[in-house]
Amino acid sequence: MTGESELTFSDLDEADQDLCRLAREAAAGAYAPYSRFAVGAAILTATSATYAGANLENASYGLTICAEAAALAAANTAGDREIRTVAVVGFPIAGVPGRAPVITPCGRCRQMIAEFAGPAQDVRILCCAADYGRVLATTIGELLPHAFEPQSLPRF
Numbered sequence: 001m002t003g004e005s006e007l008t009f010s011d012l013d014e015a016d017q018d019l020c021r022l023a024r025e026a027a028a029g030a031y032a033p034y035s036r037f038a039v040g041a042a043i044l045t046a047t048s049a050t051y052a053g054a055n056l057e058n059a060s061y062g063l064t065i066c067a068e069a070a071a072l073a074a075a076n077t078a079g080d081r082e083i084r085t086v087a088v089v090g091f092p093i094a095g096v097p098g099r100a101p102v103i104t105p106c107g108r109c110r111q112m113i114a115e116f117a118g119p120a121q122d123v124r125i126l127c128c129a130a131d132y133g134r135v136l137a138t139t140i141g142e143l144l145p146h147a148f149e150p151q152s153l154p155r156f
């Protein structure tokens with residue numbers, strides 16, 4: 001039994017729908033001349049604030065910043081690090097042929113989200129299709145079990 005659920009957009013409550021829309025809107029700011037794949041992410045924190053980010057590619061490729069990392073950096077800059085929910089959406093800039101894909105955070109972003117998840121690893125992750133069709137609702141604990149987290153390090 002996992003905590004994952006395959007949902008439709010209409011299954012989400014209004015707050016979750018708004019967060020997915022914010023992620024979709026953020027994707028419009030993507031700088032993705034190499035992959036031509038736009039990604040947007042939006043974070044809801046315990047203070048009910050939201051932060052959004054878009055992917056930021058680089059000619060070196062390796063310096064690319066993911067949308068989730070950009071949104072996390074915005075939350076961090078505000079000192080608002082108690083993450084409750086992350087919504088992510090991605091799509092080819094040229095348009096989605098047929099059914100829009102559901103994408104999940106990459107491994108690096110899972111690690112970055114886990115940093116702010118706390119011991120319960122219960123940050124919700126909403127992976128939304130760009131056409132507001134399917135949604136994979138899961139948690140960071142499901143996406144990154146046995147994470148190396150702040151509690152893994154001894155305190156000196």
Ligand SMILES: [Zn+2]
Nearest residue numbers: 066105106109
């Ligand atoms: Zn990533």
